[in-house]
Amino acid sequence: MDTPEQMLQKIHSLLEKxxxxxxEAYSFALSALHYTMQKIxxxxxxxxxxxxxxxxxYALDQFGPMVCSVFEYWGITGTIDFGNIVFAMVDLGLMRKTEEDSIxxxxxxxxxKKAFSAKAAIEMQP
Incomplete structure (x- = not known):
């Protein structure tokens, strides 16, 4: 298993390419995976x-109604972007996939816009 420094080094090499x-998008994806796995x-x-x-x-919990702004700043505009991030990290050995998994x-x-609206943020609050 990679150390946090090794993981960061791998992500930096990906960012160069x-x-x-x-x-932050890659870091968020790793944190979101941890969050999601805790719920399973x-x-x-x-x-x-x-x-x-x-x-x-996780995003609504972390950023509330500012999610879209944060994601746009990170270069994320749709769920397919998370697929691109995940599969890039799979290629680096930072995440795993099965044969059935697909982009x-x-x-x-x-x-x-709907999933991260102000209304959605309010509805997700406990």
Missing amino acids: NPKYKL NPLRHITGQEFCKGIRA NDFKDVYDF
């Missing part, structure tokens, strides 16, 4: 769609 997404019982592999739903809950699992899972 493809700067579409900011470092029993612990198992999650699909791209399940991960996108976990990302939504298409992340395509149009939800509409960003």
